[in-house]
Amino acid sequence: MNTVEPHLGNLLTVTAAIEVGAGIMMLALPSLAATLLLGSPLDSAAGSTVARVAGVALIALGVACWRARSPGKSGAAKGLVGAMVIYNAGVAAVLVYASLGLKLSAFGLWPAVLLHAVMTVWCVMCLLNGPAQI
Numbered sequence: 001m002n003t004v005e006p007h008l009g010n011l012l013t014v015t016a017a018i019e020v021g022a023g024i025m026m027l028a029l030p031s032l033a034a035t036l037l038l039g040s041p042l043d044s045a046a047g048s049t050v051a052r053v054a055g056v057a058l059i060a061l062g063v064a065c066w067r068a069r070s071p072g073k074s075g076a077a078k079g080l081v082g083a084m085v086i087y088n089a090g091v092a093a094v095l096v097y098a099s100l101g102l103k104l105s106a107f108g109l110w111p112a113v114l115l116h117a118v119m120t121v122w123c124v125m126c127l128l129n130g131p132a133q134i
Helices: 006-028 030-038 045-068 074-100 109-127
Strands: none
Touching (some): 006 030, 006 074, 006 109, 030 045, 045 074, 074 109
16 A cells, blocks of 8 residues: 555644744734844845745645645655755755854754754655655
């Protein structure tokens, strides 16, 4: 039977909660989200609009993860987890650059880097069918 493995379902459930929560924050309060993450508010309508677009994208990722977590064809779920490896590793890299290269900082920055690094590792472990369960 080709179903989503339990550890993959756990990963997708946690990912859905994280991304929908972050997406709602970016959509509803983009400047506050930027301030908490980077220590700098969004000072333009364009910046707020781009942040809100990112919020919608995060909600879409969360919904996709939520829908893929249930038993069914695991090929699609594994494809989604593969995409989340790129997403999480990319976000971690961008945030590290924001801190080290652009000198941005706030109390949420390094916890976000750590969260995305951990999620990257968890995604990779799930793809390798390792024992990556919470």
